[in-house]
Structure formats: structure tokens, C-alpha cells
Ligand SMILES: Nc1ncnc2c1ncn2[C@@H]1O[C@H](COP(=O)(O)OP(=O)(O)OP(=O)(O)O)[C@@H](O)[C@H]1O
């Protein structure tokens with residue numbers, strides 16, 4: 001069973017010629033089939049955690065370990081992590097001019113699966129996945145994320161999630177910027193992947209809204225670069241009512 | 255690469271659309287066009303037309319110290335049946351008809367060549383195979399003149415291939431009869447030390463269409479000056495360019511489309527990638543719509559993709575409009591950096607760095623390459639782009 005183990009993760013960034021510590025000791029274990037919601041105020045370091053796990057070069061790991069099925073993730077390059085089974089749906093997906101969605105998806109599926117998918121089944125697979133996400137087939141010929149609306153970018157991220165079938169999916173604010181219909185469509189996409197039971201999901205969000213569609217097994221409150229409190233789904237209800245105030249003012253109450 | 259004008263460090267993009275009573279394209283030059291080298295002062299580098307060019311690397315082409323040597327370049331012409339291939343003397347009436355040298359090096363080339371090549375496709379002859387002109391540098395200094403003339407309604411593809419090492423200054427004239435269709439591909443695939451300065455003059459007959467494809471990879475300094483004028487209404491010019499500028503290379507493309515005749519079209523698209531320290535690409539796009547050129551339709555675009563630090567781009571589109579009675583006129587210029595965020599995004603989907611870079615650069619050039627319409631050139635171009643990328647990743 002696939003397991004992602006994060007131990008005492010400390011991460012810094014360089015900003016204005018100063019080194020700033022953003023993650024201050026994150027501990028978290030995500031097992032295959034589980035869904036963990038990470039909730040926290042703006043600027044608490046949620047995206048930093050997501051990017052650090054994916055290997056973004058801007059973030060420096062100063063201490064701690066990240067293991068995926070016992071393998072040292074921090075030793076891997078960005079593409080190796082993806083091929084090992086990590087997937088990051090980004091808060092702000094990047095535009096790649098000149099590269100069509102269909103070419104991108106196929107190149108990526110080829111890399112992750114270790115062989116080129118058979119053309120005939122592949123075309124069908126992509127078309128059906130796009131239909132389920134209410135994406136017009138014309139998106140396949142458009143350039144990656146270029147001119148996509150916020151909601152279209154998020155659907156495109158979930159399309160990739162469905163096609164790449166990772167072991168661990170980190171979804172960074174996949175719900176932000178979505179209207180209610182789009183939120184439902186995107187959540188259904190995530191749930192289809194979850195229902196396979198083969199993915200561990202790290203759902204990063206600012207709002208409890210998405211948790212009505214995607215039911216987490218565990219909820220963690222993220223504040224000031226670490227997990228301040230962990231609990232079951234009931235913790236989300238508490239946050240819904242009380243907000244993050246208790247965590248930002250008086251510091252962590254673990 | 256961002257859509258908007260996104261200029262990385264070490265790049266300038268200065269665009270202008272001027273609505274002028276009189277053109278400044280001519281007055282910006284330090285001397286009026288002339289066939290005589292003595293009509294041009296020796297440039298110092300501050301002149302508008304020389305300010306981007308490293309004169310000290312021109313090996314004397316600009317100041318008269320470059321002297322033709324025995325082994326300059328070797329020219330081989332391979333032409334299908336029906337095409338006339340000649341070597342002619344300076345007095346031949348066809349020389350210089352398409353245009354007059356506009357700077358000192360072009361005038362130097364005109365003043366110094368001994369024999370000119372003339373390739374003629376008779377009227378109404380439609381070629382199915384390209385004419386191939388191989389210009390191979392033999393390590394010396396050469397001054398050249400080449401004329402390619404298509405009679406009325408003739409159709410031809412010409413590939414001019416520059417390889418080897420040379421210091422070459424040349425003028426190339428394209429004369430298109432009424433209704434003729436000419437595609438010319440000029441490939442600059444020189445060795446590292448070559449210096450190549452040339453003016454290309456196209457004179458486009460009534461209802462004729464001219465497509466120029468300029469492909470520049472090699473050389474120490476390559477400075478090309480493709481120019482288009484129209485001999486009658488209904489003419490069309492498509493000027494496409496691809497360059498890949500490596501460390502230390504200077505590649506300069508200066509275009510002029512002179513809409514001097516009503517109801518003509520022009521479309522200019524140049525794209526370049528740069529990598530390595532002191533890679534320098536210059537693109538000047540002058541489009542002039544004269545007062546009498548009503549019904550003109552023109553668009554010009556230059557895009558640059560900067561793959562590494564240390565490269566520099568100067569891109570200057572300049573559109574001058576002397577009449578409002580036109581169909582359309584536009585220009586665009588953008589220089590973007592190969593973006594680490596794009597690289598991260600692609601790699602985060604499992605794509606190895608090398609493949610990710612290739613995907614982005616291929617994508618950048620793909621649309622333009624598809625417009626060339628000469629299959630073996632398209633393939634060779636893609637292969638060369640891949641080679642350049644291999645070199646950069648290695
Ligand atoms: N590349 C960077 N350079 C400088 N500062 C950064 C960088 N990345 C993150 N930070 C800073 O680190 C802190 C945490 O940012 P992060 O984006 O991880 O927060 P977040 O919890 O995802 O917030 P949000 O809810 O707004 O998405 C912020 O103060 C942010 O400004």
C-alpha cells in the first residue's frame with residue numbers, strides 16, 4: 001500500500017536577499033485510499049508544502065524527510081517524483097504556448113506510464129475523460145492553459161489527475177475560483193479517482209465548501225508553517241463556524 | 255513565454271507606428287541608396303543602420319580593407335530542365351534592377367564582384383523540382399551578386415544554401431514577372447567563424463507572389479537585409495524567418511517592405527530562439543505604406559524565445575503609414591524568456607527536462623515551420639532545431 005510520509009519538514013525561500021523559513025516542521029502521513037484536507041489561512045504555507053513535495057526549485061528543504069513507499073522523494077528530480085506517483089494539481093496552472101493539450105497529455109502519459117499509450121484506446125480515453133469533466137473536445141487542440149478561464153484550468157488539472165492515476169494526489173486549492181457547477185464537476189472528477197481506492201489525496205483548501213463534495217477522512221489545520229491541529233471531519237465544521245482566528249492569534253494549540 | 259511584451263534582461267523592444275507625411279526610413283540612413291561604395295562613408299557604429307552591428311567583427315567588409323581572395327566561396331547551381339543558368343559580366347542589364355544597395359557593405363559587394371550569377375525561369379514555366387544553389391565557403395573573402403528572374407506566370411522554388419567558412423558580402427536580386435510565384439529559401443548554416451552580409455532585393459510584378467524563407471543558424475556574424483518593392487498592383491510578399499542564435503553569435507535581420515503600389519499585400523513573421531552568453535539577435539522590421547499605396551494589407555511580427563541568461567535581443571518593428579486608405583496594417587514584437595515555471599509544470603507531469611525544453615521550443619517554431627511549404631527544408635529545419643537544443647542541454 002502506497003504511503004507518503006512527511007517528517008519534520010523545514011523549508012525556506014529566498015526573498016529580497018533574505019532567507020525566510022516558511023515550513024517549520026511538518027509531520028503528516030497519507031496512505032493510499034485516504035483523503036486528508038489541509039485547511040489554513042492565507043500565507044500559512046499550504047502551497048509551499050505542495051510545491052516542496054513536487055520539487056519546485058524555488059523552495060529549499062533545510063531539514064526533514066519525505067518518503068513515498070520508503071523511497072526518498074527529496075532526492076528525486078521533479079519529473080522523477082511525478083513518475084514515482086506524485087501528482088500536484090496547481091493552484092495557478094502555467095500556460096505553455098505552442099504546446100497543444102493533446103500533445104502535452106500524451107507526452108506526459110507516456111512518461112508516467114513508461115510506454116506510449118496505444119493510440120486508439122488513448123484517443124477514446126482522453127475524449128471520455130474530457131466529456132466527464134464537461135470539457136469541449138476543442139480544448140485538445142488548444143495550447144496548454146493558454147487563454148483558459150480559471151475554471152477551465154482547474155478542470156484541465158483534474159483531467160490530468162484522471163489520466164495519470166498517481167499514488168498520491170496533492171490538490172492545491174482546486175476549488176478556488178470555481179462556481180458551484182464547476183465545483184461539482186471538478187469534485188466528481190476527484191471522487192472518481194478516489195473511489196478507485198488507489199490514491200492518497202491531500203486536499204489543500206481555504207474554504208470548507210469543497211468538503212461537502214469531497215469527504216475527508218482527516219482534517220488538519222495548517223497555521224504558521226506547521227500543522228496546528230488534526231482531527232476528523234468534525235474539525236472542518238468547527239473551522240466553518242469559528243474560522244482560523246484561534247490559530248493565527250494565539251499560535252498553535254496542538 | 256508571455257503573450258504580452260515581456261522583455262527579459264538584456265532585450266529591447268521598441269515598436270513604432272508612425273503616421274507620417276514623409277518616410278523616415280530613408281532619412282534614417284546615413285546616405286541615399288547607391289551602387290558606388292564611395293557614396294557611403296565608412297560606418298563608425300553610431301549610425302542608425304549600424305548601431306546594433308559589431309563592426310569590428312565584419313573582417314573589413316565595411317571599411318574597404320576586406321579584399322577578395324581566390325578561394326572565397328564555391329557556387330554550384332543545380333537546376334531542372336528549362337532553367338537558364340549563366341555567369342555574366344558587370345554590364346548585364348538585369349543586375350541591380352530589383353534594388354539598389356542601401357548601405358556601405360552592399361555597395362562594396364556591388365562594386366567588387368567580378369561575375370554575377372543569373373538564373374532565369376522562362377515565362378509560364380512551372381517547375382516541379384527546386385533550383386538549388388549551394389554556396390560553400392572555402393575560407394576566403396568573396397563579393398557576390400546573384401539574380402533570379404521569373405518570367406510572367408512562371409513558378410519556382412529556389413533553395414540557396416550557405417555552408418562552410420567565408421567572409422561574404424553579396425546582393426541577391428529577385429525579379430518576378432507578372433503573375434509569377436517564387437519561393438526562395440535562404441539557409442545560413444555557416445561554420446562558426448563565417449561572416450555574411452547580404453542585401454536581398456525583390457521586385458514583385460503585378461499579381462505575382464513572393465515568399466522568402468530565411469533560416470539562420472550558423473556564422474559569427476550574419477546580417478541580412480531582405481527588401482521588397484512592387485512593380486504593379488496585386489503583388490503579395492510573405493517573408494518568413496527562423497533563427498537560432500548561439501553563444502557569441504550575432505544574427506541580424508533587417509527587413510523593409512516598401513508598399514509603393516496600390517493593392518499589394520505583405521506578411522512578415524520572424525521567430526528566433528537564443529541561447530548562451532552574448533548570443534545577440536537583432537530584428538528590424540520596416541514597413542512603409544506610401545501615400546499612393548491605397549488598399550495595402552500588411553502585418554509584421556517578430557517573436558523571440560530566450561533560453562538562457564546572457565543572450566540579448568533587439569527587436570524594432572516600424573510601420574509608417576502615409577495613407578489611411580488601407581485594408582489593414584499591424585505589427586507585433588515580443589521577447590520572452592524560457593520560463594522556469596513552464597519547465598516545472600511539464601516536469602511535474604513526469605516529462606524529463608530535456609523533453610520538456612524540446613516540447614516548448616518545437617512548439618514555438620512549429621506553426622512557422624509549417625508555413626514554409628518545402629518539405630525537405632521543413633524536416634531539415636526541425637532536425638537542426640533539435641540539434642541546437644541537444645547542444646544546449648549537453
Ligand atoms: N517563492 C516565494 N518567494 C517569496 N515568498 C514566498 C514564496 N513562496 C511563498 N512565499 C511566502 O511564504 C508564505 C506562505 O505562502 P504560501 O503560498 O505557501 O501560502 P498559502 O497557505 O498557500 O496561502 P494561500 O491560501 O493564499 O494560497 C507567504 O508569506 C508567501 O509570501
Ligand SMILES: [Mg+2]
Pocket residue numbers: 046047048091172173
Ligand atoms: Mg496557496
